Amino acid sequence: MQGQVSPLASAAPQGDDSRALVLRGLRKEYRAGQPVLRGIDLVLPGSGLTAIIGPSGTGKSTLIRCINRLVQPTSGEILFRGQDLAKLSGRSLRSARRRIGMVFQEYNLVERLTVMENLLCGRLGYVPAWRAWLRRFPAQDIARAFDLLDAVGLPGFATRRADALSGGQRQRVGIARAIMQEPDIILADEPTSSLDPKTSVEIMEILHRFAAERNIPVIVNIHNVELAKRFASRIIGMTGGSVVYDGPPQGLTEADLKTIYGGENWME
Amino acid sequence: MTVAAQLDRDWQRFTPLKRLSRFAFYLFAVLALVISLRTIDVIPEFLYDAPDQMTDLFKRMWPPDLSYIQPTLQGLIETLHIATLGTIIAIVLAVPIGLLAARNVTPNFALNLFAKFVFVTSRSINSLVWALLFVAVFGPGPLAGTLAIAFRSIGFTGKLFAEAMEEANAGSIEALTAAGASRMSTLLLGYWPQIRPAFWSIALFRWDINIRESAVLGIVGAGGVGVALDTALNLLYWDQVAVVLIAIFVVVVLAEIVVTSVRTRIL
Known part of the structure; x- marks a missing residue:
């Protein structure tokens, strides 16, 4: 596996490597002896959009959640910005997390708060609890939030409540909230799986644009292979808790898809 | 279709054990009701003059002492x-x-x-x-x-x-x-x-x-x-x-x- 990965790692754009992510021997067992991740070795460059594809239940979500430690890895290293994220806890884990944005399948907004308040939730790693409680966020955070609302196509939505939005609008808020963190990396766990095809493309376009414009590496778990090929600069195929494909989207053959998903009837 | 397969396709809402326990519960409820009815001790004399007692009480309450x-x-x-x-x-x-x-x-x-x-x-x-x-x-x-x-x-x-x-x-x-x-x-x-x-x-x-x-x-x-x-x-x-x-x-x-x-x- 390592041999397959290294050439890509060296091909990563130079100068952005401060945001590169290195996984070494990442292993996760929810139940002892039943690994969901079987020792993942990956080097993700510090820019561009990387798509992880693979069948349901193959550990894509677990992999992404191990990176920001929503799931505790059983063993292995997660090297990012000079730290092993797997070893952090308490305050140092929180301050590492605030530089890692996350976008969720079910958006995970706080439904009863307004769009603006949801965006400001992205600043909770920086702003003390009492200031957040009194909604006394720094003026530049609020200005940033307005700019981001424009950037994701929701101008004038600041005072709308999150539960009054459509799925596509919620996901735009979800992405804006992640960008509010001023992240060094964005993790997106099935960001389009609850959305219609057209909205899915729009959401991927926004993620792709942020990755390019702000030079933030984005890792996306995605079920839709076509979307993955269209927007990703690199594709990682997983099956059974291991990486079985790692390369550019053009290199993804039908044989590779067969290895990833198994069988072939579904491809017709 | 074999007999075994036919049996597999026989669907019932409750398993026999569930049916039995449901029946046992109903039986218990009825028994409990019968037993409690038989042990209510109402003194008949109290019941007979209850209407008089109640009217007496309301008469004493009326008119309220403002x-x-x-x-x-x-x-x-x-x-x-x-x-x-x-x-x-x-x-x-x-x-x-x-x-x-x-x-x-x-x-x-x-x-x-x-x-x-x-x-x-x-x-x-x-x-x-x-x-x-x-x-x-x-x-x-x-x-x-x-x-x-x-x-x-x-x-x-x-x-x-x-x-x-x-x-x-x-x-x-x-x-x-x-x-x-x-x-x-x-x-x-x-x-x-x-x-x-x-x-x-x-x-x-x-x-x-x-x-x-x-x-x-x-x-x-x-x-x-x-x-x-x-x-x-x-x-x-x-x-x-x-x-x-x-x-x-x-x-x-x-x-x-x-x-x-x-x-x-x-x-």
């Missing part, structure tokens, strides 16, 4: 104070214990159990018994009544707060955690907005209950309109008892109206 309104109103105001202050104290104490009881907020079995123990203790002791206890500690008066109401209410409000918190959407909390929010920030911006309607609903509901409960605390000397009721009852001044009962009725109805209208506004 001069008793003054002490009744004073008692009622004290009762409202006992109920309101008792509810506020209960909420202040129930919120932190509720946080300990909610399994998603406090993933520690020992602490959950401790909190549940506090709730059960609070709820299993009647407010009159709490009142007796506090009368013994602080002497008769509204302080004992207020604390009795507060301690009685911790279990009810705390248990419901904990349940509301356990029902909060875990995804939103996960998102705030992923953004590096501290525990306090997660509570204030993740949990609180989600449980706020439930919180006010529970607080108002308990206040409503507490008005009724605190009206009788005076019977054990814990202040409020119950003292006026107790005095009138002991002296057999039924026309004064009538004033107190009508006053309590009016206040309970008013509280009900207030709670309903406030609740529709906050939800």
